[in-house]
Amino acid sequence: MDSSISVLVIDDERNLVRSISFSLRDEGMDVTGAYTGAEGLAQAKILSPDVVLLDLGLPDIPGLEVLVKLKAQQPDLPVIMISAHGDTRTAVKAVKMGAIDYITKPFDLDELVLLIRRSTEHMRTLREIKFLREKNSGTGPLVGNSHEMAALREAMERVGNSSGKTVLITGPSGTGKALVARALHDIRFTDAPFIEVNCATLPEQLIEAELFGAERGAYTGANQRRSGLIDLANGGTLFLDEIGEVPINLQAKLLSFLENRSYRPIGAGRERQANVFVVAATNRTLKDEVAEGRFRADLFYRLNVLPVEIPALSKRDQDVELLTAHFIEKSARQEGCEPILLSEAVQALLADYDWPGNIRELKNLIERLTILHPGKTIKADMLPTEFRPQNASFQNLGGDYRITVEDHERQLILNALKEADWRKGLAAEKLGISRHALKRRIQRLHLENCE
Numbered sequence: 001m002d003s004s005i006s007v008l009v010i011d012d013e014r015n016l017v018r019s020i021s022f023s024l025r026d027e028g029m030d031v032t033g034a035y036t037g038a039e040g041l042a043q044a045k046i047l048s049p050d051v052v053l054l055d056l057g058l059p060d061i062p063g064l065e066v067l068v069k070l071k072a073q074q075p076d077l078p079v080i081m082i083s084a085h086g087d088t089r090t091a092v093k094a095v096k097m098g099a100i101d102y103i104t105k106p107f108d109l110d111e112l113v114l115l116i117r118r119s120t121e122h123m124r125t126l127r128e129i130k131f132l133r134e135k136n137s138g139t140g141p142l143v144g145n146s147h148e149m150a151a152l153r154e155a156m157e158r159v160g161n162s163s164g165k166t167v168l169i170t171g172p173s174g175t176g177k178a179l180v181a182r183a184l185h186d187i188r189f190t191d192a193p194f195i196e197v198n199c200a201t202l203p204e205q206l207i208e209a210e211l212f213g214a215e216r217g218a219y220t221g222a223n224q225r226r227s228g229l230i231d232l233a234n235g236g237t238l239f240l241d242e243i244g245e246v247p248i249n250l251q252a253k254l255l256s257f258l259e260n261r262s263y264r265p266i267g268a269g270r271e272r273q274a275n276v277f278v279v280a281a282t283n284r285t286l287k288d289e290v291a292e293g294r295f296r297a298d299l300f301y302r303l304n305v306l307p308v309e310i311p312a313l314s315k316r317d318q319d320v321e322l323l324t325a326h327f328i329e330k331s332a333r334q335e336g337c338e339p340i341l342l343s344e345a346v347q348a349l350l351a352d353y354d355w356p357g358n359i360r361e362l363k364n365l366i367e368r369l370t371i372l373h374p375g376k377t378i379k380a381d382m383l384p385t386e387f388r389p390q391n392a393s394f395q396n397l398g399g400d401y402r403i404t405v406e407d408h409e410r411q412l413i414l415n416a417l418k419e420a421d422w423r424k425g426l427a428a429e430k431l432g433i434s435r436h437a438l439k440r441r442i443q444r445l446h447l448e449n450c451e
């Protein structure tokens with residue numbers, strides 16, 4: 001029951017207001033009716049409702065004008081427009097002017113209930129993001145409300161405010177290592193250089209000269225003295241991204257620099273000093289690299305003094321919803337369009353997905369959907385194929401999309417579990433998903449007691 005949702009219906013058709021009120025109250029919502037624009041505006045001021053249903057054709061003030069006034073009173077109030085059949089143009093205009101969505105008369109009351117729930121949920125998430133952003137302004141633009149994220153923020157505060165000079169950030173690709181590196185720099189310094197070096201993209205022959213610098217004539221083509229990036233980072237941060245890719249023959253020189261912050265540019269007679277905070281990052285397991293002989297053990301231990309680990313997104317699925325809402329808002333701002341909305345089926349599919357490309361994959365997906373379907377409600381068949389459950393039919397669904405997908409999923413999972421004699425690892429393999437994803441689905445579909 002949605003006892004916490006209060007709805008203001010502004011429409012001059014008294015019968016319609018009555019039947020809407022009846023249905024919504026049945027769903028546990030608080031409903032107030034207003035029959036003119038002026039009355040609606042006054043009620044909105046007194047009640048501060050969670051959502052407003054606003055008719056476009058009111059007798060006293062045009063619906064669009066009421067919308068503008070409502071948004072001026074309460075900018076983040078979700079307003080759903082009610083449009084007459086054939087007036088889609090004005091309804092679309094209203095959405096461009098800030099309404100969250102519209103529904104056309106005659107409409108199905110179940111559809112209206114869904115729309116209200118989705119709109120209030122969307123608004124709640126946006127408010128939560130705003131709140132978290134303000135709360136976390138000390139640790140930069142990191143979004144996420146999972147325990148893992150809280151632990152990460154704590155570790156960052158500790159490391160950023162410590163006197164430690166070397167940090168190693170580890171985590172799979174796309175989890176936010178570069179973002180964390182920048183945030184650590186921002187905690188430690190207010191106005192200092194932040195120099196980023198991607199050790200994977202620099203050609204092996206150039207990396208030494210780039211990092212340490214070179215004297216004129218030190219090698220063929222060195223026509224003038226060249227400052228190294230370490231020199232440029234002096235007094236600030238040197239971010240060594242993809243540290244696992246540093247060629248083995250350069251690792252000793254790097255180690256020596258990390259130990260005493262002194263280095264010798266190529267061809268130079270004397271050593272130089274640089275006071276830099278070194279933040280290194282890798283998506284490799286450096287211990288394995290050491291075991292395989294590709295990474296020096298002493299360099300690994302020197303780097304690993306202050307480790308910061310970022311877990312894969314699949315290990316903190318609690319963050320998916322907030323990150324999704326964050327990227328929806330950001331992409332809409334970037335594209336200058338209304339934010340997309342996600343249907344319940346899509347929300348369920350995103351929550352279940354394993355995100356092998358982590359946050360980068362989620363960000364790219366939302367950007368793509370925003371560009372392709374600006375301001376639209378995203379349905380399951382608009383998602384790339386990897387998001388859709390195998391063998392589920394997406395044609396001709398008509399009814400409750402989520403339930404239909406869930407039925408397919410439940411049946412597939414039960415079949416796989418039975419075939420695998422209830423061994424989850426084997427069943428997950430048959431389904432082509434991870435054991436972790438299978439466990440989550442078993443919980444969501446309440447299949448725990450079927451064994």
Ligand SMILES: Nc1ncnc2c1ncn2[C@@H]1O[C@H](COP(=O)(O)OP(=O)(O)OP(=O)(O)O)[C@@H](O)[C@H]1O
Pocket residue numbers: 141142143144171172173174175176177178179180282283359360363
């Ligand atoms: N917690 C977060 N909140 C908001 N945005 C995030 C978060 N984590 C990552 N991102 C965004 O996701 C994208 C990928 O992050 P980033 O480039 O920092 O990952 P990475 O771990 O350094 O990846 P790689 O190992 O491939 O270099 C970036 O656009 C980043 O801004």
